[in-house]
Amino acid sequence: MDLFANLALGFSIAFTPFNLLMAGAGVILGTLIGALPGIGPVSGVALLLPLTFGMSPTSGIIMLAALYAGSMYGGTITSVLINTPGESASVVTCLDGYQMALRGRAGPALGIAAIGSFIAGTVGVVLLMGMSPLLARWALSFGPPETFALMLLGLTTVTGLTGENAVKGYISMVLGLMLSMVGFDLISGDARYTGGINEMLDGVDFLPVAIGLFGLGEVLAGADQALRMEILNARYGLRDVLPSAADWARSRWAIVRGTVLGFVVGVLPGAGPTIASFLAYTVEKKVSRHPEEFGRGAIEGVAAPESANNAASAGAMVPMLTLGIPGSATTAVMLGGLMMWGIRPGPLLFEKNPDFVWGLIASLYIANVMLLVLNVGFIPVFVRALRVPYSILMALIVVFCITGAYSQNNKLWDVGQMLVFGVIGYGMKKLDYSPAALTLALVLGPLAERALRQALIISDSGVLILFQRPISAVLTVLALAAVATPVARALLASRGRRSPDPANA
């Protein structure tokens, strides 16, 4: 089957009424979640996972991927109008977006962000479509050593780039791996670390952990902060939102650069949309002929990062689908979802589940069109949603966390786990540990252990096998470098700088 036949198959799946409905629900909820400060795409995906049990995996991933894309669009609205990022990938948009809004140009800022996001999102899916099968074919030759090295690289890069304290990031990662050891060992049949509790035999479930850390944990962390929001008044008619010819001339290359940069950064393990948006802004300021306008309402300063974060969110799907290694916290939670649905991400996914993969790809094209319409034509609707008090939103999220955690196995035990991880997530967030690294490790732990044990069984030189095969040697060395750099830096400088958590996108 060639590309066009695959794509035709994808569109035939994406255009079924139910899948269209799910894509529509995903983009609307995603835009809302992106716009509302306090919950971002990770929380959104974790909270919506329980809903996907009632549908096929294809419809489920369509909704979650549409939500992820939507949150990248929606975050802009809050950045521009309130000067508070709706999610971490729109932090940098505040700089020039809010300045534009203060000068009465909120409309063009939101317009160029939506158009840039559409171009970047669509090109991102084209690149995703072209690149994934090639990467999957390459990865088919991977044996256990390469698989383990790849997981090691995925874990260490995500962790190393998280937060300001690398040691705490790695502690979070090891904690996640430890939690993944609980329950039956599939190779030997031993029950490990269960403390004699029957419920623990099945292990620490992914869903209650994800909902606890990113749902309840976020709510608790937000509960002791007073969010004051002043929304700038602006006009959002179609004519106010569409950028002028001059705006467009200034922005078009920024959008192109943001798209390319964003996609590349998104594909790399560990660097998601947040880092992409920061890099795109920096690059744009460097290449600009008038860098002094940045920070004072330069439209390129909105166009570039908003394009980059959308391209990156498409790029982050590439390693998740083809290698089973998520590139960001959101794709890590999605990966956990895939496994719960019984879908095994990795090189064989494209051969074994063509309707899943191509349905997803086709839906992403459709979702981007829907999002362009929503984010150009319906901005006032989302601005109104921002006026819902945080206290009401927070209470609703808690109810949703509890029902969602219950609905997977219909057991209160799971809800209890969710509550415990909610408190753990609160503590981790307050003390700069990384819930994202813990989640990723919990998902990858059993797979990494199995790959390592298989690699050691076929090896006659112990762990050195990781260095004896070229691909695994390169990956292992990269992973070790990823561990060594920030730990060394952290030990040299005992005091770190404050920065937003890039893995939260």
Next chain:
Amino acid sequence: MRRADRVGAVLLLLFGVWFAAVALRYYTYWGATGPGSGFFPFWLGVAMTVLAAFLLVQAAREPDPGPAWIPRGRGAVRFLGVLGASVAFVALMPWLGMVLGTVLFLIVILRVLERHSWPTALGVAAGTAAVNWAVFTWWLRVPFPAGVLGF
């Protein structure tokens, strides 16, 4: 935060040692064909011990006590209120059932804790319970505890 880091580092260090010790004591480190069920956990325990030692050194050298992280005043009330109400909601679910539990939970949070007006609290509570019932009970067929009302 500095004190939390010091205490946390010591606890994590002990946890790492315990984790590695359990792996060696109760599970097989190396079997007939290769690594057993204790191999990976043992090294995880070692890794945690080393990392926690790093953190301890880091926190011990830190001159700045850092920002306070435990919520106080209104923040603490909200934190404990939300957490307490959630725990009570879950603990009482077998008796209250999902629908009544949701309504009571939201009234406690919105009316008692957040001081919203009665109409707001009741409206949000009733609306959420209805949507929740429609999505989870009617569509996804999740068998929630029925409780005293029978639904």
